[in-house]
Amino acid sequence: MSTPLTLTTHSSIADIAPDIWDGLGDGNPFTTHRFLHALEMSGSVGAGTGWQPLHLTIERNGLILGAAPLYAKSHSQGEYIFDHAWAQAYMRAGGDYYPKLQSAVPFTPATGARLLSPDPEIRRALLTGMTQLAQRGGASGVHVTFCTEEESGLGEEVGFLSRVTQQFHWLNxxxxxxxxxxxxxxxxxxxxxxxxxxxxxxxxxxxxxxxxxxxxxxxxxxxxxxxxxxxxxxxxxxxxxxxxxxxxxxxxxxxxxxxxxxxxxxxxxxxxxxxxxxxxxxxxxxxxxxxxxxxxxxxxxxxxxxxxxxxxDRVEAGAQGEHKLARGYLPAPVHSLHWVGDPGFLRALAQYLQEERHAIDDEIEVLTDWGPFRKNNG
Incomplete structure (x- = not known):
């Protein structure tokens, strides 16, 4: 029988050695230890900002095998995957939408891994650990934004809802x-x-x-x-x-x-x-x-x-902006994961996201067709 995994939360990225954290990452500059540390040490996140660090590590036999940037949020600002309407509906139904847990890079609508580990088992365990942490801490749910498509699939396996939105990328x-x-x-x-x-x-x-x-x-x-x-x-x-x-x-x-x-x-x-x-x-x-x-x-x-x-390989030009289309930036799907503890609200979200997905797929198809590139027929 293998040794159980241990999940630990950290109130500062400084609690985790930079070489260990960065050794788990994929080279994305926004999930590096130095970027997250700069946010915390500069006061851009932390007390009074509504972004309270709760970074996760997961280990076995004292060896850290995975990590994830995680924050307790008291609002929905600076995220760029918008859930304001969800928050209003949740509160109209008598619930407290905040705090919620957010695995993200603050103020940064850039795609990349959020579950830092090469092992799918560890990535799934990080997601499951987030939901357990939300339940124990009284958070309404967990949101993993601008994650990879692979992470989106892993999230669905452990009970998260996947969401697809779009932004504009230039591909080399x-x-x-x-x-x-x-x-x-x-x-x-x-x-x-x-x-x-x-x-x-x-x-x-x-x-x-x-x-x-x-x-x-x-x-x-x-x-x-x-x-x-x-x-x-x-x-x-x-x-x-x-x-x-x-x-x-x-x-x-x-x-x-x-x-x-x-x-x-x-x-x-x-x-x-x-x-x-x-x-x-x-x-x-x-x-x-x-x-x-x-x-x-x-x-x-x-x-x-x-x-x-x-x-x-590409240029990611940030959130929104159809003016980017004429300059060679085409619509690209952007993935996120969402879980809420209330079963009824989770079912309603699933229906909403299914309908939204059809609309996004249509939008990407239409915008791509409107793009500046030559058509196959000349």
Whole structure:
């Protein structure tokens, strides 16, 4: 008989050795120990934020075999897989939807493994452990967001409901240059993007890509200003603190790509990307001056240039935004898992998700057909 598995919760990622945590991961920059640690140490998550760390590890004979980022949530902000309507329905029925448990990367709508282990048995045990933790702690349920398709299947095996939504990704089909990519587009779309890039680069300055030791604190100071402006307009107040970016500079500057537009040596706009696991992930954008098409150039075209140059598989450009379609980013399914302890509500969710899945499948098909790529019939 094998030794039983032991599940442990951790109120800080600092309780787990970085080499052990990262040794279980898949190279995704957002589930690295250094990224999650930067969130916690900067006060971007933790007390007063509604994101209370409860990271899981699972071990046998003192050896950690799996882990998962996990948070107790008192709201549904900063998740990007929206369940606000579920929360309202749950509370109208007389239940307390919060707290809930969320296995996710805070404020980060990027796909990747959430169940960090090469062993399917351990991944299933992590999911089962989350439901047991929710029941013992009085949480309404468990939500695993932006997980992999494989994890979605494992979740269904242990009683979770799978959900499919969509966002826009650019896929590298072995292009040797941006012009190679353009040849895959219809003639009209190809001309439109060439014109758009020319217009964007006529803003009166230069565009720089900064990574690693080329990044200086003055670059982060400029980007912090951009981020504050965008955050205040989108969310009321920014999710991340200034100290978070300082910690990223200290521990992750090789994992980021900052694209800056400068005029007379002064940054006027910027886009922050994270790089790892075969992908580049667009995360934040901001500006102090408005120029035609500069947003598209910094956020989408420059990311494609970088992916082609470094042989990356894809660009994930974040949540929402059908304007990405015309720039070669096609709709891609995004997976999540959901479990609630109330059997009646779980049945209602299952019906809702089944109907939603049909609508999402239709939407992906229609949007793909509207995309800029040449059709097989020429």
């Amino acid at each position: 089909q072995g292009y040797g240059s941006y012009d190679d990519f353009l040849t895959a587009l219809s003639s009209r779309k190809r001309k439109a993007l060439r014109k758009e890039r020319r217009r964007a680069q006529e803003f009166g300055g230069s565009i720089r890509r900064l990574q690693g030791d080329a990044l200086r604190r003055e670059h982060w100071d400029a980007f912090w200003g951009f981020y504050q402006d965008t955050g205040s307009r989108k969310w009321g107040q920014p999710y991340l603190t200034r100290d978070f970016f300082e910690r990223v500079h200290q521990t992750m500057r090789d994992d980021v790509l900052l694209v800056l537009a400068e005029r007379d040596g002064v940054p006027i706009a910027g886009a922050l990307n994270f790089v790892g696991g075969g992908a580049i992930y667009g995360r934040y954008w901001g500006c102090t001056e408005d120029h035609a098409f500069l947003h598209f150039e910094l956020c989408y075209h420059q990311a494609i240039d970088y992916a082609i140059e470094y042989g990356l």
